[in-house]
Amino acid sequence: MNFGGLQKNSLIDFPGAPAAVAFAQGCGWACPYCHNSRLIPDRCESPISAEDVIQFACQRPPRARNLVVSGGEPTRQPDLPEFLRVARQHSLRLKLDTNGSNPHMLQQVLDHGLVDYVAMDVKGPLPDYRRYSGKRECAPTVKESIHILKSSRIPYEFRTTVVPNLHKTTDIARLAQSLEGGRVLYLQPFRAQHALAQSLRNSPEPTPAMLQEFCDVAKRFIPVKIRS
Ligand code: SF4
Numbered sequence: 051m052n053f054g055g056l057q058k059n060s061l062i063d064f065p066g067a068p069a070a071v072a073f074a075q076g077c078g079w080a081c082p083y084c085h086n087s088r089l090i091p092d093r094c095e096s097p098i099s100a101e102d103v104i105q106f107a108c109q110r111p112p113r114a115r116n117l118v119v120s121g122g123e124p125t126r127q128p129d130l131p132e133f134l135r136v137a138r139q140h141s142l143r144l145k146l147d148t149n150g151s152n153p154h155m156l157q158q159v160l161d162h163g164l165v166d167y168v169a170m171d172v173k174g175p176l177p178d179y180r181r182y183s184g185k186r187e188c189a190p191t192v193k194e195s196i197h198i199l200k201s202s203r204i205p206y207e208f209r210t211t212v213v214p215n216l217h218k219t220t221d222i223a224r225l226a227q228s229l230e231g232g233r234v235l236y237l238q239p240f241r242a243q244h245a246l247a248q249s250l251r252n253s254p255e256p257t258p259a260m261l262q263e264f265c266d267v268a269k270r271f272i273p274v275k276i277r278s
Contacts, residue, residue: 051074051100051103051124051127051129051130051133052074052075052076052092052093052094052097052127053072053073053074053075053097053098053099053100053103054073054074054075054076054088054089054094054096054097054098054122055072055073055089055098056070056071056072056073056098056102056103056106057070057071057072057073058070058106059114060118062277063118063120063145063147064116064118064143064145064167065145065167065205067113067114067116067143068113068114068116069114069116069117069118069145070103070106070107070110070114070116070117070118071117071118071120072098072103072107072117072118072119072120073086073089073120073121073122074089074119074120074121074122074123074124074126074127074130075089075091075092075093075094075097075121075122076089076090076091076092076093076121076122076123076126076127077089077090077121077122077123077126077149078123078126078151078185079123079149079151079183079184079185079188080183080184080185080246081173081182081183081184081246082182082184082213082216082245082246082247082249082250083211083213083216083240083245083246083247083250084245084246085241085243085244085245085246086121086122087244087246089121089122090122090246100129100133100136103117104117104133104136104137104140104142107137107140107142108140108142115141115142115143116142116143116144116145117137117142117143117144117145118144118145118146118147119133119134119144119145119146119147119165120147121147121148121149123148123149123151123152124146124147124148125146125148125151125152125155125156125159126151126152130155130159131155131158131159131162131164134146134159134164134165135162135164138164143166144164144165144166144167145165145166145167145168145169146159146165146167146168146169147168147169147170147171148168148169148170148171148195149170149171149173149183149192150170150171150172150191150192150194150195150196151188151191151192151195152191152195153191153194153195153198156168156195156198156199157198160198160202160204163204165204166204166205167204167205167206167207168199168202168204168205168206168207169206169207169208169209169236170195170196170199170206170207170208170209171208171209171210171211172192172196172208172209172210172225172228172229172235173210173211174210174216174217174221174225175221175224175225175228176189176192176193176224176225176228177189177224178221179192181216182216193228196208196228196229196232199232199233200229200231200232200233205233206233207233207234207235207236208229208232208233208234208235208236208272209235209236209237209238209277210222210225210235210236210237210238211238211239211240212237212238212239212240212256212260212261212264213240213250213253213256214240214253214254214255214256214260215250215253215254217264219263219264219267222237222264222267222268223267223268223270223271225268226267226268226269226270226271226272226274227271229271229272230271230272231272232272233272233273234272234273234274234275235268235272235273235274235275236274236275236276236277237261237264237265237268237274237275237276237277238276238277238278239255239256239261239278240255240256241255242254242255261276262276
């Protein structure tokens with residue numbers, strides 16, 4: 051695995067416990083609101099090895115031996131399953147963050163019980179996905195990944211970064227409808243400061259009232275929580 055960053059401790063990224071967060075380098079998409087754009091290129095100046103990530107996570111106190119594999123997009127790297135397998139052998143508890151672009155690998159990871167939890171971004175209504183991902187033809191893979199998670203026994207969440215300039219109430223309703231029957235959807239606010247698209251850097255962030263309105267609309271289809 052090729053990692054471009056390691057956050058040594060996070061209290062918000064792993065359900066119910068502190069965790070280290072390793073950021074896989076490289077992403078095939080270009081979401082205009084991406085706040086981790088330095089992770090989009092396949093190469094970075096100071097890569098961190100898989101061995102270093104696992105070694106660091108293993109040195110944490112027992113209750114905190116939790117590792118989030120985030121990105122970039124981890125499922126673009128063919129050796130993700132092997133990395134997770136080795137991490138498992140070291141008794142790490144594992145969470146995968148994914149944009150759902152590689153359903154085949156997601157299925158493989160779930161089938162082999164390589165993670166304890168998955169968080170998948172669902173960025174907007176599927177027919178309009180290019181607007182949110184900056185990438186053509188990605189909706190079918192996202193749709194397949196949604197289906198895989200809904201059918202999975204491993205705990206998971208869907209999550210949507212709410213961008214006022216990109217999401218209207220009807221968009222959230224259509225998005226949530228595609229998740230009907232799913233476990234939970236988290237709505238989280240967009241942060242303008244480091245957005246990939248210059249045009250969004252000074253755009254408004256969602257207000258609490260907007261998040262609540264979107265929550266009320268979406269919960270007709272799926273349980274919804276707001277993450278601040
Ligand atoms: S926000 Fe979009 S572009 Fe940025 S890492 Fe995630 S999927 Fe890739």
